[in-house]
Amino acid sequence: MAIQANFYDPEAYEVATMAGDITALMDHLNIERADVMGYSLGSRMTAVLARSQPKRLRSAIFGGIGIGLIEGGGPGENVAQALGGGLAR
Numbered sequence: 001m002a003i004q005a006n007f008y009d010p011e012a013y014e015v016a017t018m019a020g021d022i023t024a025l026m027d028h029l030n031i032e033r034a035d036v037m038g039y040s041l042g043s044r045m046t047a048v049l050a051r052s053q054p055k056r057l058r059s060a061i062f063g064g065i066g067i068g069l070i071e072g073g074g075p076g077e078n079v080a081q082a083l084g085g086g087l088a089r
Contacts, residue, residue: 015041019048023056037061 006012022045026034035058038046043065050060 015044016048016052019045019052022046022049023053026056032056033058035059037063038065039063040065
């Protein structure tokens with residue numbers, strides 16, 4: 001499996017895309033179900049995974065997410081903007 005990453009593509013930082021990265025890693029490691037813990041952006045990815053593929057999770061812990069889980073928004077979009085703004089250099 002060849003992975004090609006474009007670190008400056010904002011779509012690579014969509015929460016659903018990054019949640020898919022979790023299942024891709026689980027598949028690569030032959031892990032059918034897992035206990036998953038996320039903090040902040042990791043919590044958002046865990047929440048998307050729990051909603052879209054609940055059978056892949058044995059349990060989930062959401063830390064540091066607060067009202068963002070309900071209202072949306074957050075750091076995913078900011079990551080792509082920071083990379084495009086020269087902060088990555």
